[in-house]
Amino acid sequence: METDFRLESSLWVGNKRYRALLTGWHFQWTEVDKKNRDKKTISVPVSEVVGVDEGQVEILPQKSTEDTDKDFTVFYVKRSSSGGLHGLLWRLGRIQFSCPSRVLRDQWTQHLRTALKTHSPVRPHRLLVFINPFGGKKKGRQIYHSLVAPLFELAGISSHVIVTERANHARDHLLKKDLTGFDGVVCVGGDGMFSEILHGLIGRTQQEAGLCENDPSVTLQPCPLHIGIIPAGSTDCVCYATVGVIDPVTSALHIIIGDSQPLDVCSVHHTAALVRYSVSLLGYGFYGDVLAESEKHRWMGPLRYDYAGTMVYLSNRSYAGIVQYLPADPLLSSPRDKTRCLSGCSVCSKSTGRLFPHPSDSGSLYSSHFSQFSNDSEEGEWVSVEGRFRCVSLTCMSSSCPKSPLGLSPSAHLADGTGDLILVWDTHPLGFLKFLYRHTSTQDQFDLPFVEVHRVKAVRFSLPAGKEEEAFEETGGLDEEERRHVETISRNGSQQQLTERSMGQEIANEQKSATPFLCGLCCSKAPAASVWNCDGEILPFTNIISRIHGQLVRLYARGIEDGATMHSCSEENCERA
Ligand SMILES: Nc1ncnc2c1ncn2[C@@H]1O[C@H](COP(=O)(O)OP(=O)(O)OP(=O)(O)O)[C@@H](O)[C@H]1O
Numbered sequence: 001m002e003t004d005f006r007l008e009s010s011l012w013v014g015n016k017r018y019r020a021l022l023t024g025w026h027f028q029w030t031e032v033d034k035k036n037r038d039k040k041t042i043s044v045p046v047s048e049v050v051g052v053d054e055g056q057v058e059i060l061p062q063k064s065t066e067d068t069d070k071d072f073t074v075f076y077v078k079r080s081s082s083g084g085l086h087g088l089l090w091r092l093g094r095i096q097f098s099c100p101s102r103v104l105r106d107q108w109t110q111h112l113r114t115a116l117k118t119h120s121p122v123r124p125h126r127l128l129v130f131i132n133p134f135g136g137k138k139k140g141r142q143i144y145h146s147l148v149a150p151l152f153e154l155a156g157i158s159s160h161v162i163v164t165e166r167a168n169h170a171r172d173h174l175l176k177k178d179l180t181g182f183d184g185v186v187c188v189g190g191d192g193m194f195s196e197i198l199h200g201l202i203g204r205t206q207q208e209a210g211l212c213e214n215d216p217s218v219t220l221q222p223c224p225l226h227i228g229i230i231p232a233g234s235t236d237c238v239c240y241a242t243v244g245v246i247d248p249v250t251s252a253l254h255i256i257i258g259d260s261q262p263l264d265v266c267s268v269h270h271t272a273a274l275v276r277y278s279v280s281l282l283g284y285g286f287y288g289d290v291l292a293e294s295e296k297h298r299w300m301g302p303l304r305y306d307y308a309g310t311m312v313y314l315s316n317r318s319y320a321g322i323v324q325y326l327p328a329d330p331l332l333s334s335p336r337d338k339t340r341c342l343s344g345c346s347v348c349s350k351s352t353g354r355l356f357p358h359p360s361d362s363g364s365l366y367s368s369h370f371s372q373f374s375n376d377s378e379e380g381e382w383v384s385v386e387g388r389f390r391c392v393s394l395t396c397m398s399s400s401c402p403k404s405p406l407g408l409s410p411s412a413h414l415a416d417g418t419g420d421l422i423l424v425w426d427t428h429p430l431g432f433l434k435f436l437y438r439h440t441s442t443q444d445q446f447d448l449p450f451v452e453v454h455r456v457k458a459v460r461f462s463l464p465a466g467k468e469e470e471a472f473e474e475t476g477g478l479d480e481e482e483r484r485h486v487e488t489i490s491r492n493g494s495q496q497q498l499t500e501r502s503m504g505q506e507i508a509n510e511q512k513s514a515t516p517f518l519c520g521l522c523c524s525k526a527p528a529a530s531v532w533n534c535d536g537e538i539l540p541f542t543n544i545i546s547r548i549h550g551q552l553v554r555l556y557a558r559g560i561e562d563g564a565t566m567h568s569c570s571e572e573n574c575e576r577a
């Protein structure tokens with residue numbers, strides 16, 4: 001196989017002579033001096049070659065080609081350090097070769113193109129792109145058209161672009177419209193836009209598979225379309241945690257070369273109905289209160305989270321609750337094992353076999369039906385704890401973000417089929433501050449006596465008996481519309497739920513009146529219940545059941561690259577800042 005693509009010859013770059021070599025998996029070029037001695041080599045995996053063009057090609061300020069008949073240009077991924085604890089920035093590298101003859105030039109371009117097709121079979125050809133024109137600093141359109149579209153064009157990707165006109169436009173399109181011919185869906189925006197795509201694609205896939213999303217025991221069908229995220233929001237946590245940097249060009253290059261990163265998704269249910277999906281944070285207590293408080297100060301922009309964080313911290317709240325969880329197999333990994341889920345993570349790779357067993361395998365951990373909601377299953381026993389909590393958080397991944405470079409749970413895995421449940425018991429204000437502060441450094445936030453972390457497959461939360469009534473009275477309970485909503489979901493399935501009612505802003509608005517913080521600093525009586533923050537949306541229910549679905553979606557990403565150990569960095573395909 002390797003030898004089929006082998007091509008080696010002398011080529012020129014400007015007035016320097018190079019020996020270029022294409023083997024099956026790598027394209028490399030080595031400068032050769034006048035005495036025929038090798039100088040530096042640059043080696044690029046074929047899978048990271050973006051495109052090959054005849055002539056001398058420039059893409060900036062716009063694509064132009066000087067069609068000399070002995071030249072060709074190769075575009076490839078070039079890395080540079082992000083300078084932080086995190087991943088590597090990717091840039092478009094470009095090199096123009098001159099050949100002694102046109103025949104040799106054609107041989108090079110043909111061989112490179114064939115190698116590309118053979119070694120990068122999963123590259124997208126056609127993409128559906130949704131741009132939120134109002135996300136983040138409202139630069140989504142500009143980011144896409146100036147930084148991303150020229151790269152897609154260079155790589156021969158055709159895209160159908162939709163600029164969204166309202167919240168849930170992208171989600172509804174994915175649920176209802178013809179998606180034939182698309183290889184993937186790209187969102188240009190923040191975590192809220194990603195969540196729309198997530199809900200649209202998961203819903204569409206289950207609809208087509210005839211599966212009911214309401215039932216937490218149903219094994220959901222993984223989505224066939226990949227998701228690409230071009231970060232252009234005020235919070236881009238999913239992008240940061242799966243790519244390692246928030247950078248539109250890096251993300252566009254991951255999409256172009258067809259990188260594929262499976263991602264666990266948590267479904268959240270109330271009684272017999274799906275409420276929402278979550279990937280980064282399902283948080284009750286502190287994170288719920290911060291979101292509820294920040295919604296009241298949207299005009300502050302991204303600063304509202306800092307403001308709300310401070311106010312909620314000062315309000316010094318804790319909440320009573322019953323948390324039940326189904327532990328994951330402790331022999332496979334632990335949230336305190338000090339490992340990090342990096343590109344090529346072995347824990348996630350091993351999980352793939354467990355999550356998607358061959359039909360002939362018997363006795364697999366994940367049978368076709370989720371029997372984990374009963375205690376008599378061989379898959380483990382539910383553990384129950386009750387008390388007062390500062391916060392209860394569940395995350396399917398590390399949830400690293402610029403504020404917390406290692407994340408809510410630094411050793412969580414993107415695609416191992418489990419989530420990390422973090423229980424922060426009621427404690428004195430300084431203790432809680434220490435816990436929060438440790439998120440911003442490399443200090444272990446779990447190494448505190450009032451903090452527990454468990455790797456889990458499912459979680460239930462309920463208010464203690466008696467408190468339910470109290471919370472219901474404080475929040476006004478479910479209003480008539482919400483009751484109808486739940487009944488509708490139970491009767492008709494979640495598709496109707498998704499299309500009938502936006503789960504986002506309306507709920508946030510309705511719940512504003514119920515926001516615990518309203519009784520916050522100024523009143524004496526602390527509220528009995530907080531609200532759930534589900535990836536930045538407030539949930540309309542307190543008692544919930546959630547289940548982690550392993551590798552339910554795939555992103556155009558590869559996890560965080562560890563700059564220190566990157567093979568290609570040592571081969572000078574890396575520009576260190
Ligand atoms: N055209 C539109 N008009 C209004 N809202 C929209 C539009 N398109 C998308 N949205 C909604 O905007 C919300 C926020 O979008 P996004 O995540 O892209 O930006 P953000 O600035 O990071 O968000 P946040 O305000 O949550 O931090 C999403 O939940 C999405 O549903």
Ligand SMILES: CCCCCCCCCCCCC/C=C/[C@@H](O)[C@H](CO)NC(C)=O
Pocket residue numbers: 191192235236237280281291305399401403404408433436437439440533534535536537
């Ligand atoms: C004294 C310093 C306190 C610093 C506290 C830092 C804690 C940061 C933890 C951030 C976790 C973010 C998890 C991601 C959540 C997203 O799903 C969601 C939507 O974008 N974002 C928010 C803010 O809810």
Ligand SMILES: [Ca+2]
Pocket residue numbers: 264395396397412413414415416417418419
């Ligand atoms: Ca996980």
